[in-house]
Amino acid sequence: MARPLVATEPSRSSTVDAAVETPRRRCQLGRRRALLGWLYATPTAAMVGLFFLVPLVLVGWMSLHRWPLLGEPKLNFPDNYTGAADNDLIRDAAWFTAKYTVVITVLLFVLAFALALLVQRRRRGVGFFRTAFILPMAVGFASASLLFLGMLSDEIGPVNKFLASLGLIDGYTSWTSGSPNSALGSAVLLVLWRFAGFMMLILLTGLQAIPVELYEAARVDGASRWQTFRQITLPLMRPTIALVLTLMITGSLLAFDQFWILTRGGPDNSTTSLVMVIYREAFVRLDLGSAAGISMLLLLVLVVFNVVQFAVLRRRSS
Amino acid sequence: MRTRAALAVLVLGLATACGSDSGGGSDGPVTLTLWTRAATEAVSKAYAEAYNKTHDNKVEVTAFPNEEYPAKLASSARSLPDLFAADVVFAPQYASQGLWLDVTDRFQGLDVKDKVAPAHVKAGTWEDRNYAVPHTIDMSVMLYNKDLYTQAGLDPNKPPATLTEFAEHARAIDKLGGDVNGTYFGGNCGGCVEFTFWPSVWAAGGAVLDDDGQNATIDSPEMAEVFALYRQLYEEGVAAPASKDEAGPTWLGALQNGKIGIAPGPSVWLGLIEEQSDVDMGVAPIPGIDGGESTFVGGDAIGIGATSENADAAWDFLAWTMSDEAQVEVIAKNKGVPTRTDLAENKYSAEDPRIVTINSLMAKGETPYARNFNASFNDPQSPWLETVRGALFGEADKALSDGNSAITESLQQGS
Numbered sequence: 071m072a073r074p075l076v077a078t079e080p081s082r083s084s085t086v087d088a089a090v091e092t093p094r095r096r097c098q099l100g101r102r103r104a105l106l107g108w109l110y111a112t113p114t115a116a117m118v119g120l121f122f123l124v125p126l127v128l129v130g131w132m133s134l135h136r137w138p139l140l141g142e143p144k145l146n147f148p149d150n151y152t153g154a155a156d157n158d159l160i161r162d163a164a165w166f167t168a169k170y171t172v173v174i175t176v177l178l179f180v181l182a183f184a185l186a187l188l189v190q191r192r193r194r195g196v197g198f199f200r201t202a203f204i205l206p207m208a209v210g211f212a213s214a215s216l217l218f219l220g221m222l223s224d225e226i227g228p229v230n231k232f233l234a235s236l237g238l239i240d241g242y243t244s245w246t247s248g249s250p251n252s253a254l255g256s257a258v259l260l261v262l263w264r265f266a267g268f269m270m271l272i273l274l275t276g277l278q279a280i281p282v283e284l285y286e287a288a289r290v291d292g293a294s295r296w297q298t299f300r301q302i303t304l305p306l307m308r309p310t311i312a313l314v315l316t317l318m319i320t321g322s323l324l325a326f327d328q329f330w331i332l333t334r335g336g337p338d339n340s341t342t343s344l345v346m347v348i349y350r351e352a353f354v355r356l357d358l359g360s361a362a363g364i365s366m367l368l369l370l371v372l373v374v375f376n377v378v379q380f381a382v383l384r385r386r387s388s
Numbered sequence: 389m390r391t392r393a394a395l396a397v398l399v400l401g402l403a404t405a406c407g408s409d410s411g412g413g414s415d416g417p418v419t420l421t422l423w424t425r426a427a428t429e430a431v432s433k434a435y436a437e438a439y440n441k442t443h444d445n446k447v448e449v450t451a452f453p454n455e456e457y458p459a460k461l462a463s464s465a466r467s468l469p470d471l472f473a474a475d476v477v478f479a480p481q482y483a484s485q486g487l488w489l490d491v492t493d494r495f496q497g498l499d500v501k502d503k504v505a506p507a508h509v510k511a512g513t514w515e516d517r518n519y520a521v522p523h524t525i526d527m528s529v530m531l532y533n534k535d536l537y538t539q540a541g542l543d544p545n546k547p548p549a550t551l552t553e554f555a556e557h558a559r560a561i562d563k564l565g566g567d568v569n570g571t572y573f574g575g576n577c578g579g580c581v582e583f584t585f586w587p588s589v590w591a592a593g594g595a596v597l598d599d600d601g602q603n604a605t606i607d608s609p610e611m612a613e614v615f616a617l618y619r620q621l622y623e624e625g626v627a628a629p630a631s632k633d634e635a636g637p638t639w640l641g642a643l644q645n646g647k648i649g650i651a652p653g654p655s656v657w658l659g660l661i662e663e664q665s666d667v668d669m670g671v672a673p674i675p676g677i678d679g680g681e682s683t684f685v686g687g688d689a690i691g692i693g694a695t696s697e698n699a700d701a702a703w704d705f706l707a708w709t710m711s712d713e714a715q716v717e718v719i720a721k722n723k724g725v726p727t728r729t730d731l732a733e734n735k736y737s738a739e740d741p742r743i744v745t746i747n748s749l750m751a752k753g754e755t756p757y758a759r760n761f762n763a764s765f766n767d768p769q770s771p772w773l774e775t776v777r778g779a780l781f782g783e784a785d786k787a788l789s790d791g792n793s794a795i796t797e798s799l800q801q802g803s
Contacts, residue, residue, distance in 0.1 A: 139465035140486045140694060159769060224630060225638050242629040247576055334635055334768040336576055338777050342769055353459035355763045356485060357802060 132362035150363030171322035182269035204267035215331035250340030276310025417444040421469035468693030483514035488691030507755035520691035522727035532650035547672030561649030570626035578773035584652035591676030601758025604795040615779040683753035764798040
């Protein structure tokens, strides 16, 4: 953003200097400036266009059609959308995804914030803990899911053997598919382990951006720790919190890997997320139109959440 | 076959000698790409290796993880490999979507066409046209641990002739106690249950689907009886408790540890079980409640990718895989089931009478046929898995009748 300004600076001063400048020349300069702006924006615009706008329009277009893998698509609007409304699996998956989003957002936020507060100040050993908390990010999410599947397996995993030695469980126990709650619990545990450090990092940058003087002033005024947290930390953290919540909510609404690998959506479809249904429509039923329709509906929900987030951010900056 | 290949070599040689530089690559030897799933990789590679040794054209095999393979195919529909194999139960879906080239004329011109696994050929047929031929065969059989049979006082040479007898044997072995369990099944895996339970339904004269794969008939008394028997074995603790959650990945492992008395499973696991643990396994057909026998003829079918530019070369490979040479020297030699009914007994099968038992089952078995098979039965979110769970661990009657309508609806979707 800064470079175009620098580049156009001389032309502006020359316009001021020379009153004899013809309007034509001024117009040319303006055009050159605009062209330059366009040029600078082109790489980003091309990327956004190619990898976001084109697929988005294509998915929207697909959602209006019966779209076979090979051969000509046929317009069938609004079948893909009415079909989604009639589908029990989608209804259950939407409900589950919403429930999961609430559970994860609350737990992950509390955990990440607690970790961030814990390692906020510079003191001995804090670097070790910061590194330890962020380290799970180094494992790919799919690999992490497989890792948990192995660890929690009654057949090959160490977790059950350890719990049995403590006398906490007796005999065969399946965490990932024994009951709906334990299946959800194991996925939640995985996500907390994998993402708490990353969310902590974002919150930490927010915390460290708060000027120390404010805390000092609060201390001088005799504010308690809780009051400082309520009156200074929280309000100044609002944009960061909004960002973190948006990331968490968007990520949870798009949950796939953890359930696909860890629970396969079971037991009894109790952990089937919306993206898994989209996957099933596209790659099992080979109904690309229907998959596109559900994707558009999910996108709508995501847009609503993001609008809310922007509203919160704007309120802050004004 | 050989003379044709020799002729082709000669022609190719001449073309090269004349310095033909016409380009296009259609005249010279071609490298055919073949995609398959991990489960079939070994067989596909064995075929390719033997073919590459004796042919100018080469076949290059790429395998994909089992679960991701259907998605890989769907997302590559416009740039398919020259050849691709698929789980035989998915064949009608791929044929109906036009992912395979129509090979009707080529197949009908094959000398051995009437001896090629009929259930597989039917699965690769859509609206009376042939799209796929058998690639590998895997059938469901009863696998039993002869050592545990002896320990439990049962005759290891007398496997159960009825499903009721199977349950009695399982109970007797379960009484050995300790880590030993009578039986095992994949109670959270639609594909495992259809593969192992349906033969008992067929053996009793029942059906699972109508001929067009448009209507389910799983609410039959035959199906209810089979589920009731396995349910009881689970409730009594004769079936290992992990049977309830077995979604497929640890199924083989459970049979390999040598602690299960008798269980229905894939015939191709016979070798895998014996090489892992030092147990002597017996093989028997899967019986019906009161007798009879049947099997689920599974495995993979293969066809020519609809977008392939090397259809002739690809067919040459497919025709070769169905030849005596390939079936005996590649498949039978590696203890596989020949895709040809007339080769059930061959010079290699004679070495192991269990192989003859397996091979001879092919003619009695079935491969269910439905365009929407994957979505209705195999997928973890399928109505069939919901039915299975209900029938084994929930309200059985309701599960079967509700499931029947849900599956029928799923089968008819998109038609």
